[in-house]
Amino acid sequence: MKAALRKELAVKRSAITVEDWSKRSLAICEAIVKLPSWPHWKKIALYESFRNEVDLRPLIRLAPDRDYYFPKISALNGTMEFFLGHDLSKFQRNSWGLLEPDGLGEALAEDDQTLIIVPALAYDLAGHRLGYGKGFYDRFLNGKKISTIGVCFSEFLIEQLPSETHDQPVSELITEDGPVLK
Numbered sequence: 001m002k003a004a005l006r007k008e009l010a011v012k013r014s015a016i017t018v019e020d021w022s023k024r025s026l027a028i029c030e031a032i033v034k035l036p037s038w039p040h041w042k043k044i045a046l047y048e049s050f051r052n053e054v055d056l057r058p059l060i061r062l063a064p065d066r067d068y069y070f071p072k073i074s075a076l077n078g079t080m081e082f083f084l085g086h087d088l089s090k091f092q093r094n095s096w097g098l099l100e101p102d103g104l105g106e107a108l109a110e111d112d113q114t115l116i117i118v119p120a121l122a123y124d125l126a127g128h129r130l131g132y133g134k135g136f137y138d139r140f141l142n143g144k145k146i147s148t149i150g151v152c153f154s155e156f157l158i159e160q161l162p163s164e165t166h167d168q169p170v171s172e173l174i175t176e177d178g179p180v181l182k
Contacts, residue, residue: 001162005130009121009156013052016153025055027176028151032117033062035172035179041115041147045069045082045108048091048099053119054151072103073136080136082108082116096134115147116140118170122156125180127169130161141168149174 016024032038044066049055060068069082075095084106085091091099108114118137120129129150131137141148150170154177163169173180 002130005162006121006132009130010051013121013153013156016052021052022055024153024176025049026058028054028174029056029058029062031174031176031178032059032149032151037147038063040113041066042113043067043069043108043111043115045071045114045116046085047071047117047119050098050119054153056117056151069108070101071098071136071140072100073098078134078136078139080140084108110144110146115149118148118150120150120152120156122158122161123150123152123170123173123180124158124161124163126160126163127171127173128161128163128167129170135166138166138168142166147171151175 044059046056046059046068047053048070068085070085070091071080071082073080073094073096081103083101083103085101091101094100118129120131122130127150148170150173152173152175154175157173157175157180
């Protein structure tokens with residue numbers, strides 16, 4: 001069931017035009033920095049957009065006073081760590097086609113001022129996500145008390161997604177229309 005839904009949603013998301021994707025991504029970033037909790041977060045974990053995921057690069061322009069970290073996935077064991085990333089032009093594609101830092105810089109040390117922004121193909125109203133099925137974010141977030149925000153475009157907000165016990169829901173969810181979960 002998840003595999004068929006992933007395929008359907010990936011096709012739907014790939015149909016978004018570049019102009020619409022950019023405009024809606026910016027609206028999501030603007031909504032994030034307007035959150036009452038935004039001033040509290042100093043370390044923000046982002047991702048480089050993949051297959052028309054929400055583009056979070058505008059956050060760096062909107063709030064340059066934060067430290068931004070990006071994920072690096074170990075091809076050996078599938079674990080994910082976040083590293084401070086200032087120069088996105090130096091990121092390299094990994095074996096899954098994702099742009100990531102080299103992993104030689106400062107690693108993210110999570111604390112109560114850390115925010116993880118989590119990508120997905122879709123979210124539901126309980127904060128559960130449908131990703132690509134590799135479980136990187138679920139494993140990373142498991143057992144951690146970190147603030148999380150899910151981001152997706154409004155048509156990828158589904159009433160209820162299939163979920164499993166290991167799935168880690170986000171605490172907040174934002175579309176281009178603004179916050180959905182708080």
